[in-house]
Amino acid sequence: MNAGLLWVALPLAAAGAVGAWPKAPTRRKRWAAAGVAGLLALAAVALPIGRPLPLLGYRWTWTLQAEWHLLGRGFALDATARPWLAALWAWAALWALLAAEARLAPDFPAWSLALPAGLTLALAAGDFLPAVLLLALNLVGLVFLWTPTVHRPRGVGVMRFLTAAVAGLPLLLLALARLPGLETAPPQTPEVHYTGLLLGLGLALWAGVFPFHIVYPLLGQETYPYRLGFGGWLTHVALVLVVLHWAPSVAWLRDNPALYASLRTLGLGTIALAGGLLLVQRDLGRVVGYVMWLSTGWSWLALAQGLEGGATAFLTLAWPRALLWLGWTWAVSVLGLPDARFADRHLAGRGRAAPWVAAVAVLGLGAWAPWPGLGLGGLLTATALPTALAPWEWLLLAVAFIGPTWAAVRWARIFYLAPHEPTPNLPESPRERAWVVVVLAAWVAVAFLPGLWYAWAAAARGWLP
């Protein structure tokens, strides 16, 4: 048996079975999906890859092969891939587990298995070319996950996302076709210039870099926040990991100070602009979209530290941000019940009926600000900003701090102090309050146990060259 069968074929088959399970509600399907994803995460932690595993008193051995071939191309998941495999499937299990509490349709548990399986295959690809093609398939697959419900039938955001996903693929493939022979060329040559331009444009389209960020608020306005958080976050992590796995083989990406300086400016600009735009949003769905863009800004800032330090910083931020996305988008989704409306006039006074869930929605939004030495913001600042900042960079960081903080205060006022009562006003259940405690406990662990995430990041770093 090879690792591809275990972490790609098995979850895809399970996703098919869960998806085709007739008339089962989300509450039942989520246990099946979370169970399979949890077992795969445990397998990543416990099973040796590429080494014989003794069975029945050492008379028989069983080996999980690390490599396999598909249509002439090699794929591999060796022992160094175990940390990110465990994380990816643990996130999938957690997202599947909370799906019923977020009142998602029964299709979601199947997606919580299928999407990580596709991303695992892309990460296992030996070459960048098949990895890019597999990522493209995953991006198009997100359309099914994000297609709006009947209350939001326009689908403009999803269509723009699809356009960006399809337009990015040819640019990346054309760049890769030009690459052989240019890996060690100096950055100033015209060949490298054209190739870098194609590559940069393709990746910018896929990652929603300014000015292609416009898809985020559109998606946030149309898509259920929990679905957007799940698909957006997992795809972002997989895209960055694929690029980090391949980029060291290209000298003009590996040793190019101008590239990292640009990433730093891009990161600071993104967190400042997204943070500033949070102040003027009247739809909580659009807030989720802009926070997704802001979150990518922290990634660029972390990666600006160079391939070595940047990868570690990015990975250190991975777990805290996953837990923040999970808990926050769950709370926002619950607040939008029963008809998935997220405009401020629909949410006014909602916090009086669901005070605990609203508190998570407010705290989650405020946590995206780079609070010095406190909460997720402290971790963001500590890992993404290790070097000295210029005065104008401090100014951008201040905007990034004020934006989410003031937006959190503003939405707290809307939730708790607004005179209107939403119709109908659903009170939160004891089960939802229990989940609030779990979410807050996870966030406190993020804030006060940074060593845990550093240790995981150091282990996951071993997979990268």
Added chain:
Amino acid sequence: MWWMVGLALLLLVVHDWRGLIAGLAALQAALLAVLWQAWPAALAVTQLIAGWLAGAMLAIGQNLHPTPPGLTPPWSERLVRLLAGLLAVALVWATASTLAAVWPQVPWSARLGGASVALLGLIQAAWSRHPLRLSVGLLTGLSGFLALYAWQQHGLLLTGLLGMFQVLLAWAGSYLIHQTLAGEERL
């Protein structure tokens, strides 16, 4: 190759969904003629099947709903679309020397024609708010890209994944058509 450019221009102005699907099928057949020169025959035919399958999926998705893609656009709008398309082709011709420097190994007709079709497809996709037009535009753009890319690389996995990508794109488009039109009917 120039058949492809003509068909891509036609797709910009056609309104009826049957015309769009027929145009897309003809475009895929024209693409086969280009790929035949660059790829092994089996791979070129695989691409044709994937392209036609994508068109069929879009047709099924649209046919499930009696609603037309939208109100019939006035002739002036079609004229503007055509002019924008011709301008895009002229733009590609104007940058012929740059394209030759970037892709010297691609024959000039495939280089200019492929880039023109890709740009026309992108215009079609960017101009539309209807999932059918968007999907047809994106598939047109991919056809132009393939005419350009086929001279640079080929392989079994590459062809298979690109074929899968087109079919999945059409499936997603068909799903969007269903969701959008079903939503409009309920509203």
